[in-house]
Amino acid sequence: MSYDQIVIGAGVVGAATAHALAEAGASVLLLEAFERGHDRGSSHGGSRIFRHGYAEQDYIELSLRARDGWRALETATGGSILxxxxxxxxxxxxxxxxxxxxxxxxxxxxxxxxxxxxxxxxxxxxxxxxxxxxxxxxxLLADVAIEALLTEAERAGAELRFESPVDGIEVTDGGVVVSVAGQRLEAAGVVIAAGSWTPGLIGDWLAAQGSPLPPVRVTEEQxxxxxxxxxxxxxxxxxxxxxxxxxxxxxxxxxxxxxxxxxxxxxxxxxxxxxxxxxxxxxxxxxxxxxxxxxxxxxxxxxxxxxxxxxxxxxSCLYDNTDTEDFVLDRVGPVTVATGFSGHGFKFGPALGDILAGLALHGTPAAARFRLPRNA
CATH class of the missing domain: 3.30.9.10 (D-Amino Acid Oxidase, subunit A, domain 2)
Structure with missing residues (x-):
């Protein structure tokens, strides 16, 4: 079976992206290396701050868009999230x-x-x-938010697979092939939203395309x-x-x-x-x-x-941050990449999912601060 998009990572960004893609009518497979609701990454736990308190206008606008997304998710699920x-x-x-x-x-x-x-x-x-x-x-009630995004992604038609670590990603003339436990899964495109694991999954390939990731520092916070x-x-x-x-x-x-x-x-x-x-x-x-x-x-x-x-x-939790603490949201060929969210990214979940879905399906660019370089 072939999919429109395979999403790698079921933290807040991956879950929100799978939800947005499925709501847009795409056939979606969401792959997560660990169990549902695991605590190995950056999205677990009971709470995260929600605030509009930025000095940069585009981040404020993104937070307002996210607020509307969280409220829509509450309406869909009947629960309290924000x-x-x-x-x-x-x-x-x-x-x-x-x-x-x-x-x-x-x-x-x-x-x-x-x-x-x-x-x-x-x-x-x-x-x-x-x-x-x-x-x-x-x-935000973080654990509740993640489960709501996953549930609504499933309701919209997304297929979710947990305990399915990715062995490799191959870009082909027709799209991508993602390998999981010896199985080759085909899709028109892939969204890599695996948090601290994203650079290891796709960093070398992006560099070879002339669009290298910025340095992403992965730290253990306490x-x-x-x-x-x-x-x-x-x-x-x-x-x-x-x-x-x-x-x-x-x-x-x-x-x-x-x-x-x-x-x-x-x-x-x-x-x-x-x-x-x-x-x-x-x-x-x-x-x-x-x-x-x-x-x-x-x-x-x-x-x-x-x-x-x-x-x-x-x-104990993980951070993955760029030097500027700006996110990476971009697409190179059939590969859409997302990383650098830790410390302030959770609040933006639904907005980030919408942006990544737009990139994956239509090539709609994110704001300039979130894009990768394009080297000659």
Whole structure:
């Protein structure tokens, strides 16, 4: 049997792409190396931040498109996926000001508070500068979102295969052949949305075509959940999602940014953005590094007075990032490629699926910042 498109990877981007392709009437096969809902990649877990808080207008527009997609998915499934309990930006005034100005240009309502006003409203958090609050932010229920995308992709006609690692991809005159456990699967095109595994699957071929992937750094990150000190404070109004744009230290060194949000039933999730070591995604052992955990708990003890910093539940997850933290969304011949999403990509899931489906079926280009180079 031949397919219109084979999608590799059933994380948020692959699941959203399979859904969009199937809704467009294409015959689709989705291949995932691991079991349904696995925790080896970047999409697992109970929650992800949803926010429009970018200084770049195209990312804000993409977030609005994604919001509409999440709401449509909720309507289709009858479940709750996107919960808007607000989002905070605080810390470096220049960074926060750029976000505030961009949201203003986009017509997205915000509220500007002093540090004292913000501390009175959210006593579980500590602030040293003015705070930007956007009521339109909040969280996504990540595991629920992935399962909803997969279910709706199936409903629309997509075939899903789990525990089916790809052995190879061959580009032919008529399309592609994807090998899985000795079976050769033919399609007019392939979408590779395998997260941290994407460069290994197709990087060499893209380079040979004169459209190399940018460097993609794969790291093992180590956020943690912390229990609120007051159980009755574990509610939406007490814990908006937040991003802390930290100020430089006494030596002029800017510490890594920090993000956090309440995961219902698990506690307040806090993570240092992009600080983990480089790893091979197939060989990481997910052992918790006590030194990195100590750095995180020291931050939490200072900046989150409303949680118990001594009782973390650490998590291991993968990041795959380009140097600019921009995504890769492009097509070369019958190969559509997607990577570089970690740290801020989950929120855009439905919008990314639509873009990749347009690329795969019609060659509709993504924004320039997401495209591969075309070398002579």
């Amino acid at each position: 919960q808007l309990n607000g989002a905070i930006d605080h810390g470096d005034p220049e960074s926060v000001g750029a976000v505030e100005a961009a949201l203003g240009r986009a017509g997205i309502p915000t509220e500007h508070l002093t540090a004292a006003e913000a501390a009175a409203r959210w006593p579980g958090l500590h602030f040293e500068t003015d705070v930007l609050f956007a009521p339109s932010g909040g969280r 956020p943690a959940h912390f229990p609120p000190l007051q159980p009755d404070s574990a509610d939406d109004s007490a814990w908006p999602s937040f991003v802390h744009h930290r100020l430089p230290d006494a030596n002029g060194v800017r510490p890594p940014g920090v993000y956090g949000l309440l995961t219902p039933g698990e506690g307040v999730k806090v993570g240092l953005h992009g600080t983990g070591p480089t790893v091979d995604p197939a060989r990481r052992d997910r052992t918790i590094d006590p030194n990195r955990l100590a750095d995180l708990t020291a931050y939490v003890a200072e900046w989150l007075p409303g949680v118990d910093a001594t009782a973390p539940t650490p998590i």
